Amino acid sequence: MQRIMVLGVSSGVGKSSFSRKLADISAIPVYHLDAYFWKPGWVESSDKEFWGKQQQLVEQDSWIIEGNYTSTYEIRSQKADAIVYLELPLAVCLYRVVKRRIMNHGKTRPDMAHGCPEKLDKDFLMFIISTYSARKVKMRKRMKQFIEESPHNQVIFLRNQKEIERFLKEKADALFSNPPIR
Template identity: 85%
Template sequence: MQRIMVLGVSSGVGKSSFSRSLADIAAIPVHHLDAYFWKPGWVESSDLEFSEKQQRLVEQDRWIIEGNYTGTYEIRRQKADTIIYLELPLAVCLYRVVKRRIMNHGKTRPDIAAGCPEKLDKDFLKFIISTYSARKIKMRKRLEQFIEESPHNQVIFLRNQKEIERFLKETAVELFSGSPTR
């Protein structure tokens, strides 16, 4: 487990926080795709620019890359050995997106490009709600395909906060320290 993709069913599922925690435990650098996609003032990178940035990232020996970005999924998938997928209920994701907006009002989160202060609008909430069910189906198919591609590929599917916490406190510690969990 050296090249890890962290995916999630939706914004607000906890991909960024999970990835930072995993990076601390595993001593593997984490890369947040939002920080590579967005430029100051919420300006989008071009498809070519965003793809080239990811091509350079995946050539590294060890990485955690967090973010869904369907259009460039294949770049990461081709080099990944592990996908960790977070799938929490829609209500939890929505709550967290609203909470994140309130907690980070006027601030730029560490997992996004400088000059992109936290924001939330009706269209973003509508996007989360309208794509949640279809994304669950699409993501689960991707996980199945990833396993079928190679016997060395690994998928870790975390369905609730308890599973996430247990994975970070026990499984990840054991995997990356080589010592038994307590």
């Protein structure tokens, strides 16, 4: 596993935190798509700009790219050799989004673009709630397709916090006990 996509069922599932921890264990650089999509003041990048940045990232020998961004999934999946998919309950995701907002009040998270202080509004909460079930179905189809595309592709499906912690503590350490020299 050298080119890893970290996907999740929803905002608040823990993709960014998981990716940072995996990067520490593996010595593989992590890239957060939110930091590439958003510009200061919560201005969206153009499709061309966002796609171009990802096309550059995926050409590297190793990477962890965190974020769902359905419109650019193919750019990443064509070069990835692994998907780590996090699927925690909706209530946990919502709790974490609210907690994240409180904990980062007036600050920009490290996985966001500069000049995008943490925010939370009703529309974002409704987006999480209204897309959760459909996203579960879509992500499971994507994982199945990813495995079918190549016998070398791996999918790691983590369904709760215990599985996430166990993977990071036991399995990730074993997978990356001899990380590549940079």
